[in-house]
Amino acid sequence: MSIDEIAPPPRLLMGPGPISVDPRVLRAMAAPLVGQFDPFMTTTMNETMALYREVFATGNEQTFLVDGTARAGIEAALVSLVEPGDRVLVPVFGRFGHLLAEIAGRCGAEVHTIEVPWGRVFAPEQVAAAIEEVRPKVLACVQGDTSTTMCQPLAEIGALCREHDVLLYCDATASLGGNEFRADSWRLDIATAGLQKCLGGPSGSAPITLSPRAVEIVNGRRHVEAGIREASDEARGRVIGSNYLDLAMLMDYWGPRRLNHHTEATSMLYAARECARLLAAEGIDAAVERHALHGRAMLEGVQGLGLGVFGDLAHKMNNVVAVEIPEALGAAGGDAVRGRMLDDFGIEIGTSFGPLHGKVWRIGTMGFNARKDAVLTTLAALEQVLRSSGVAVPAGGGVEAALAVYR
Numbered sequence: 001m002s003i004d005e006i007a008p009p010p011r012l013l014m015g016p017g018p019i020s021v022d023p024r025v026l027r028a029m030a031a032p033l034v035g036q037f038d039p040f041m042t043t044t045m046n047e048t049m050a051l052y053r054e055v056f057a058t059g060n061e062q063t064f065l066v067d068g069t070a071r072a073g074i075e076a077a078l079v080s081l082v083e084p085g086d087r088v089l090v091p092v093f094g095r096f097g098h099l100l101a102e103i104a105g106r107c108g109a110e111v112h113t114i115e116v117p118w119g120r121v122f123a124p125e126q127v128a129a130a131i132e133e134v135r136p137k138v139l140a141c142v143q144g145d146t147s148t149t150m151c152q153p154l155a156e157i158g159a160l161c162r163e164h165d166v167l168l169y170c171d172a173t174a175s176l177g178g179n180e181f182r183a184d185s186w187r188l189d190i191a192t193a194g195l196q197k198c199l200g201g202p203s204g205s206a207p208i209t210l211s212p213r214a215v216e217i218v219n220g221r222r223h224v225e226a227g228i229r230e231a232s233d234e235a236r237g238r239v240i241g242s243n244y245l246d247l248a249m250l251m252d253y254w255g256p257r258r259l260n261h262h263t264e265a266t267s268m269l270y271a272a273r274e275c276a277r278l279l280a281a282e283g284i285d286a287a288v289e290r291h292a293l294h295g296r297a298m299l300e301g302v303q304g305l306g307l308g309v310f311g312d313l314a315h316k317m318n319n320v321v322a323v324e325i326p327e328a329l330g331a332a333g334g335d336a337v338r339g340r341m342l343d344d345f346g347i348e349i350g351t352s353f354g355p356l357h358g359k360v361w362r363i364g365t366m367g368f369n370a371r372k373d374a375v376l377t378t379l380a381a382l383e384q385v386l387r388s389s390g391v392a393v394p395a396g397g398g399v400e401a402a403l404a405v406y407r
């Protein structure tokens, strides 16, 4: 059997993630490997920790990578914080809130959820009322939910959690690097992310940061670990229910003790380091501004094509927009347009889930693709595909409106 060398087609990935990886990150991934305890390796791990402190805007010593996609970071945070029977409160404003609730349930938590309609975010008073009623140990909240494009403000929620002695976990996968994020001043206890959104990398590494308070809770669970099989049910219940995702063990691996755990995924470490290095070199605030600019150009561009946009625009993430599929296209028309965008132009835009399925496309402007040429090319292609699909769109209306933002 003869199979050719891998040769993916050229694509411009303008969906809600993954996005086209920055070529500098791809280059970093091709760098030679070294042994796990080579001084170069440990130095690289320390540099990566320092870089992600800057990305998360934190002084947290415990800032490192969980090997796996963003979901591995979410699971590591929840399985390490939550003991069976703990109450966990999840404000759900999209698909990923349901994921947090599901994972907390698997950790044995008594899960309570509150919901707002898709396309909205929570007011602090709604969260305050739920905290007072539920008295949770942990509040788990998404910052930016790509399923709805909404970005939940977290500063007030952080203050509320601290006031009520609740641990606050945040999934910032979709938002980090492209929207304001401040782990310390918002008083987050654990935050996790992934590389494949605004950080401009491939999926497969989950940056994480833990406050000293979270470190204490997580490390407090480990003393019953020795002799686990002989332990009482209650003592066993205190043990973190995963070895791979045990944050106490991961902290000992990344920390000065360097206790052997897994084999660090070296090429992903290089990728994660390069993603953060590029962001830090640009300046985190400048990167957020860049996402705001190109996100606004894309938003005004699709509106310039006469298309509607879903959700509360005051709380839209900078890096993704949900574009209403014109009714003129009919039931299968949304997918046909995505197919033509891909086949004719090599551009990928996103479909959507749940209540929005068949109603909106999701178009991202993030990471390496938060760029003027990527925005204009996507708008020009979309105009062409829509027109040839029988939708009346203003000639040049998308590109023109986006250019007006740049001018």
Ligand SMILES: *Cc1c(COP(=O)(O)O)cnc(C)c1O
Pocket: 017, 069, 070, 071, 072, 096, 142, 144, 145, 146, 147, 171, 172, 173, 174, 194, 203, 204
């Ligand atoms: C994209 C996204 C994820 C992705 O998780 P993976 O395991 O990397 O697929 C998680 N959370 C949110 C909020 C996301 O937008």
